[in-house]
Amino acid sequence: MINKLRSIFPSLITYEKYPITSDDTYKWFITTTDELIGIKKRELTTKDDVLLNTFLQPYDSVFPVPTMDEQRWQTRITTEKPAKTRSTYRFIYFSIQKNQIDPHTFKNAINELFNKTVPVLWENEQEGIIIEEQSGSKDESMSYEQIIDVLMSDLYVKIKFFVGSFVRNHFEAPSYYQTLKQGSRVAFTYSAKAVVNYIDVIPYLFIEKADKPLRKSITQSVLRDVKDDEELLKTIETFIACNLNISVTAKELYMHRNSLQYRIDKFIDITGIDVRQFHQAVTVYLAILGLKAEQDN
Template sequence: MWVTKRKRGYDMLENLLKQFPNAVLQSLPPVDFDTYHWFFDPANERFAGVSKTEINEDQLTLLQILFPFQKEEVFRTISGQADAWHQFLFQKQQELPAHTKNKVRIIQFAIFSESPDLLDFEALKEALQSIFSHNVTIGMMSANDGFIVEEKLDAPLAEEELLSAMDAFESDFYIKSMFYLGRFADLDEDFTEHFAAEQRLFHFARSSFQGEKLFSFEKVFPVLLVKELNKAPHLEQLNFITEIFAEDHELMTTIKTYIENQNNTSLTAKQLYMHRNSLQYRIDKFSDLAGIDLKTFTGTLTVYLACLQFEYLNL
C-alpha cells in the first residue's frame, strides 16, 4: 500500500511538471509567495511552486484539490532558528543549528481543521509556545505538519501537561491534533538519524492508532514490533488468547486497560466505570480461560502482546 501511494504521488508530481515545466521543486519551506502559488506533495515530501503568471483560476482550483495548498501565513515565522533547524533535520546540513550541552528532543505535531482558511497560525504558534516554561523553536514542515525543538532544562514538558494543553487549544482553535513526544538525545552528527526514526514512528502511529492523539516511543514501538512479527509465524502461537478476545471484545479492553494501569484494580475499575468485584471477576475469568497468571511479569507481557496483536488485526 505504501509503495502504491508513493508511486501515485510521483505520477501526480510528474504530471504537474509536464503541465508547468517552469515549476520550482524544493524540500525547504517556501518563501517567495509573491511570485509562486505553493503546493505540497506529501508522497515525495517536496514543495512545488507554480508561477502566478502561468496558471489560471481553473488550474489553480484543480491543483488545490490534488495537492495541499500552502498558505503564506503558515510559513511567515519560519526564519532564523526555525529555518536552521529545518535545514539540519531535512536537508542534512552538517552544521548544528544550536550549540548546547543539554539534550534536545523534537516534538512532532499534525493539525487538522475543517476550515483551514480561518485558522490563525500566528495565534496557534503563540499557544504552542505558552505550553512551555522556556523558549522553544517552532517550525512548520507543511500546512498541517510541524515540529517543536525543546531543550532539556529543569522541567521538560510532561505528557499530562501536553494532553491538557492539546484539549484546550483544540477547543479554542476548532482543530484536531496529533503529537509525537520525542526522546531527548545529544545534539550531534547522529541526531538527524534519531529524528528520522521518530518520523517513521509518528507516520506509523497516525495510520495505526484509532482515537489516540499523543504518541511516544514506548507507546508506538510495541505495536510496530507486533506488526513486523505478524510477518513471521511466531505470533500464531498467541491465537489461543486472541480467540478469547474474538469471543468477547470487552474482555480484551478490560485486560488491556488493567495491564496499562500496572495491574491496579482500583484505578482500572474507576477508568472503566466498573465495580471492583465485577472487574476482578473478569480478570479471573480470563486467567481461567487462557491459563495465564497476570500477576507475573512474563504473563502480563505475553497477554499485552496478544492485546496489541488483536487490536492491530482488527483495525
C-alpha cells in the same frame, strides 16, 4: 539558472523546498531542481510573470515564513552533516484534525504556551514537528497534555502529539526525524491516547515489524477463545495499561471492583494465563496489539 535569474531580479531569494508562506510582496516558484525561490512582485512585469510560469511551478501556501532558527533546523534534518547545536533537544510530531486551525494561528498559540518563539517545521497543513530545546538544566519540559487541554478549551482544536526523547547529538537529527515520522504513524494508528510517548510506542513497533503469520499465531495461541470477546479484551487491556492495579482499572472503566475481578478471573480460566503476573501480562498485551493490527488490515 538561479544566478541568471538573480541578475535580472535582484530581490530573488531561495529556500530549500519546504512549506513557506506566499508573502504578499513576493511571488513564489518551485524550480525543476526542487528549489523554492521568491521574487519581489514589484520587479515582475505581466510579461515576466507569464514567462516564469512557463518553466517554473508557481507555489502558494498558508504557512508562516520560516524563522532563521527554523531554517537552521530544516538544514539539520535534511543534511548528512547538520549544523552543530549545543542544546539538548527533542522533536514532537503533531497531527491536527483537518480544517480546524490554520498554521499561523497554531504557531502563535504554541509560542504563547511556551512563552517564547519555538521552531515549528510543517509536513503539510495538518502535520509537522515542534522542536523543544533545553539550553540549561533549569529548563522544564512542556506537558503536552496541558497544551492539548488549552487548545481544546480555547480554540476547540483536536490534536495528537507523538513526543520524542531528548538528545544531544546534532548528528542524529536526520535519522531522529525520520524515526519520529515513522513512529508517529504507528503511534497514531494503534494508540487512542492524545499524547503518545516514544517509550509507549515500542511495543507497537514490534508488532508492526512482525509478519502476518507470526501475529496470527501469537493471537491464536495466547488469546484463544477470548479473541472475539471485545468487552473482555478491553477490560484486560485497560488492566494492563493501569499497571495491573485493580482500583485504578475499576475507576477507569467505571466498574465495581468485584465485577472487574470476575472478568480477570474469567480471562485466566479460559486462557490459562495469569494476567496479574507482569511477564504474562506483557505477552497478553502484545497479543492484543497483534489482534488489533490484524483487524486494521
